[in-house]
Amino acid sequence: xxxxxxxxxxxxxxxxxxxxxxxxxxxxxxxxxxxxxxxxxxxxxxxxxxxxxxxxxxxxxxxxxxxxxxxxxxxxxxxxxxxxxxxxxxxxxxxxxxxxxxxxxxxxxxxxxxxxxxxxxxxxxxxxxxxxxxxxxxxxxxxxxxxxxxxxxxxxxxxxxxxxxxxxxx
Amino acid sequence: xxxxxxxxxxxxxxxxxxxxxxxxxxxxxxxxxxxxxxxxxxxxxxxxxxxxxxxxxxxxxxxxxxxxxxxxxxxxxxxxxxxxxxxxxxxxxxxxxxxxxxxxxxxxxxxxxxxxxxxxxxxxxxxxxxxxxxxxxxxxxxxxxxxxxxxxxxxxxxxxxxxxxxxxxxxxxxxxxxxxxxxxxxxxxxxxxxxxxxxxxxxxxxxxxxxxxxxxxxxxxxxxxxxxxxxxxxxxxxxxxxxxxxxxxxxxxxxxxxxxxxxxxxxxxxxxxxxxxxxxxxxxxxxxxxxxxxxxxxxxxxxxxxxxxxxxxxxxxxxxxxxxxxxxxxxxxxxxxxxxxxxxxxxxxxxxxxxxxxxxxxxxxxxxxxxxxxxxxxxxxxxxxxxxxxxxxxxxxxxxxxxxxxxxx
Numbered sequence: 001x002x003x004x005x006x007x008x009x010x011x012x013x014x015x016x017x018x019x020x021x022x023x024x025x026x027x028x029x030x031x032x033x034x035x036x037x038x039x040x041x042x043x044x045x046x047x048x049x050x051x052x053x054x055x056x057x058x059x060x061x062x063x064x065x066x067x068x069x070x071x072x073x074x075x076x077x078x079x080x081x082x083x084x085x086x087x088x089x090x091x092x093x094x095x096x097x098x099x100x101x102x103x104x105x106x107x108x109x110x111x112x113x114x115x116x117x118x119x120x121x122x123x124x125x126x127x128x129x130x131x132x133x134x135x136x137x138x139x140x141x142x143x144x145x146x147x148x149x150x151x152x153x154x155x156x157x158x159x160x161x162x163x164x165x166x167x168x169x170x
Numbered sequence: 171x172x173x174x175x176x177x178x179x180x181x182x183x184x185x186x187x188x189x190x191x192x193x194x195x196x197x198x199x200x201x202x203x204x205x206x207x208x209x210x211x212x213x214x215x216x217x218x219x220x221x222x223x224x225x226x227x228x229x230x231x232x233x234x235x236x237x238x239x240x241x242x243x244x245x246x247x248x249x250x251x252x253x254x255x256x257x258x259x260x261x262x263x264x265x266x267x268x269x270x271x272x273x274x275x276x277x278x279x280x281x282x283x284x285x286x287x288x289x290x291x292x293x294x295x296x297x298x299x300x301x302x303x304x305x306x307x308x309x310x311x312x313x314x315x316x317x318x319x320x321x322x323x324x325x326x327x328x329x330x331x332x333x334x335x336x337x338x339x340x341x342x343x344x345x346x347x348x349x350x351x352x353x354x355x356x357x358x359x360x361x362x363x364x365x366x367x368x369x370x371x372x373x374x375x376x377x378x379x380x381x382x383x384x385x386x387x388x389x390x391x392x393x394x395x396x397x398x399x400x401x402x403x404x405x406x407x408x409x410x411x412x413x414x415x416x417x418x419x420x421x422x423x424x425x426x427x428x429x430x431x432x433x434x435x436x437x438x439x440x441x442x443x444x445x446x447x448x449x450x451x452x453x454x455x456x457x458x459x460x461x462x463x464x465x466x467x468x469x470x471x472x473x474x475x476x477x478x479x480x481x482x483x484x485x486x487x488x489x490x491x492x493x494x495x496x497x498x499x500x501x502x503x504x505x506x507x508x509x510x511x512x513x514x515x516x517x518x519x520x521x522x523x524x525x526x527x528x529x530x531x532x533x534x535x536x537x538x539x540x541x542x543x544x545x546x547x548x549x550x551x552x553x554x555x556x557x558x559x560x561x562x563x564x565x566x567x568x569x570x571x572x573x574x575x576x577x578x579x
Contacts, residue, residue: 029511030273060403061515062541064526081513081526081541085400085416090513113403116549124237139230139578148238155242 004089006055008033011091014055018048033091042080042095043105049082049093050110057091059083060107063117065125067150075099078127080107097127106132124149195223198560202231206309206564209574213551213563220559225552229545233578240538244503245271245479246345248538253339255542256576259298259519260340261290261330269424270514270525271345275479275507282470283347284426288463289360290333290342291425291516292456297326298519299407299449299456300374302571306446307378309568310387315377322370325363332356346480347473360464367457375450385443392554392566393441402550405543406521408570411448412440418517429466430459442569449571478505503533520544520571544576 011033016023022045025036037045049057061081069075074096083090095104106129107114118129119138126147129135136142146153201212210231216223236251243251252263265287272279300323304316327337332355334342343349352360378384394402396412409416417434419427435451437444473480477496486493499505509531515524524541547570555563 030513032513034511059400061513061522062403062524062526062539062546064537064539066528066537079526081524085414085421088421092513111403112398112401112553113546113549116545120545139233141230148235153238155238 005087006084006089008089008091011055011089014052015045015048019045034094035091036094036096039078039095039097039104042078042093043107043110045093046080046082046107047110049091055084056086057082057084057089059085060111060113060117061090063114063121065121065127065149067125069151071096073098076102076125076127078104078121102127103130104128105130106135108132123147126150194218200560200563202228206567207572207574208305208568209572209577211572211574211577215560215563217560220561222555222558222560222563225555227548227551229548230578232574236540236579237538241534241536244533245505245507245535246500247503248535249343249345250339250341252540253341254575255523255540255579256298256518256520256544256573257338258301258573259294260338261294261342262298262516262518263523264340264342265291265425266514266516266518266523267525268343268345269516270512270527271479272474273514274510274512274527274529275345275476277346277474277476277479279347279474280470280472281426281468282472283474285463285467286348286352286472287343287425288427288430289460289467290330292460292463293326293329295456295519296453296460297323298571299453300371302519302568303378303446303449303453304374305568306388306442306565307384309564310384312378312381312384315374318370318377319374322363322367325359325366329356329359329363332359344473344480346476347471349473349481351472364461364464371453371457379447379450387561388443388446388565388569389441390439391442391562392558392569393439394550394554395440398550398553399440399547402547404521404547404550406517406519407448407452408440408445408547409521410435411437411444413438418515418522422515424514424516430462432456432459442565445569505533507531507533515541518543520573520576521547540579542576542579544572545579548572548577 008028012026015035022037022041023035027034049055061083064079066077067075076097076099078095080093097104104127106118116138118132119135121127122129122135123137123140124147137144195216195218198215198217200215201207202210212228214226239251240248249264249267252267253260255263300319304319307315330340331337332353334340394412396414399409399412413436415434415436420434432455435448437448481500482493482496487497507529509529511528513524513526515522521543523543526539527535528537530536555566
């Protein structure tokens with residue numbers, strides 16, 4: 001029962017057959033398929049995976065944001081983790097976004113559960129989900145005008161001078 | 171009053187004030203601190219008499235920025251953070267986190283560790299479910315079961331104490347196994363627990379599960395269909411109450427769960443009564459698993475042989491050069507960690523507790539996200555209570571088992 005009914009290769013080839021060049025990059029860290037798609041096509045890809053008769057990736061596990069300040073032009077990454085309960089396989093759909101205009105289309109029309117996940121991602125990373133019915137901060141207060149999970153907000157006092165960062169990691 | 175309750179929620183919303191008995195819509199704050207929320211979160215209800223027309227939820231009152239904190243902490247320092255997610259079953263969160271790090275680092279643990287973990291995790295599941303089901307009783311007006319069941323919960327907490335020294339925020343286990351083997355006192359208490367549990371639990375069950383008043387209050391209350399529940403990304407007992415048999419322990423077995431015989435109970439209607447019954451049956455199944463694991467506990471070490479991650483014994487630290495080096499390396503966070511991206515999930519008491527971690531090889535995770543089942547399914551609450559009465563809303567809330575710590579991270 002624990003075995004998947006379809007393989008990562010099948011998943012990838014169906015996606016490539018449908019979207020062609022829009023599958024920008026793929027990898028399989030720790031056995032889970034990751035695909036990068038252009039930011040304006042995430043909705044389309046997630047919808048295809050949800051409605052597909054063979055893949056049945058119709059369960060949204062979570063949405064996460066990641067901030068890579070060094071990657072100019074694609075600082076923010078939005079990650080959708082999808083799961084097929086029937087085929088018992090998981091995958092990630094990712095899109096990179098520029099920090100000046102981090103916009104991606106909402107998937108609340110496909111998954112009701114995406115509502116708070118998108119609000120949380122907006123709250124912490126400032127990723128704007130276009131078409132979201134109620135995009136406002138969820139865990140932090142609404143007056144907060146910055147996005148605390150971005151890397152420019154270190155946990156430690158940045159003005160501290162008594163520590164040599166070479167010895168203390170990042 | 172009866173006429174209004176029978177209307178569908180859309181009809182009620184369309185009806186407007188002229189069609190109703192009270193004739194005016196009142197705003198009612200349920201929470202942030204209300205006895206029935208069992209934690210701090212707010213629901214602003216629009217009510218017409220007793221009937222709920224709409225709900226606005228506010229969460230985040232005890233947000234503690236765990237994901238940000240985790241980016242400054244070494245891997246073993248994150249275990250205490252996970253205690254404070256679902257604090258009714260901390261050991262599940264702790265072990266889930268340890269499994270994530272072990273998956274990232276590729277650590278194989280001995281069979282004995284798997285079985286010890288299963289015992290602890292199922293004890294935690296029993297404690298969590300018992301609090302939830304007995305609190306449903308409290309909110310329905312039956313306090314007796316709650317006070318009765320706490321004697322069993324106390325036994326479980328004493329078992330935690332024998333393993334890790336703490337009761338609520340346990341920080342149980344280590345990356346690679348446990349800090350010490352089960353002690354003779356643990357074995358004594360465990361045998362006592364296994365002996366007295368079934369009878370005491372069934373006594374509690376008899377108080378509620380076929381109680382006429384309890385059934386009148388819970389059957390058909392706060393129902394949600396399987397399709398809607400899946401669309402809302404429900405997991406755990408709340409999903410299984412709707413009839414979907416998704417359980418991470420079976421679908422993607424971890425910790426040798428495939429060695430044990432147990433059933434996955436499912437409900438039919440997804441209402442408060444089904445959620446109650448699914449949890450009650452899961453408690454019995456957990457007991458079954460504990461019994462099997464405890465009786466077949468394999469011989470061997472209680473931790474993996476991974477000096478890079480597992481702290482050496484204190485007497486070795488003082489007497490052996492190598493142990494001292496490893497001790498310092500681990501405490502300073504100089505453990506080798508591969509670059510990678512990993513998602514690991516376990517079946518926690520409320521559903522699929524996931525850890526999505528991106529590692530850049532540094533001493534702390536580059537990004538760590540907790541997939542918190544409460545946070546995800548609590549957003550379905552307005553849909554489940556619209557058109558119901560306030561007292562039903564309270565019961566629905568307690569049967570969903572929303573834990574503020576897990577909700578707000």
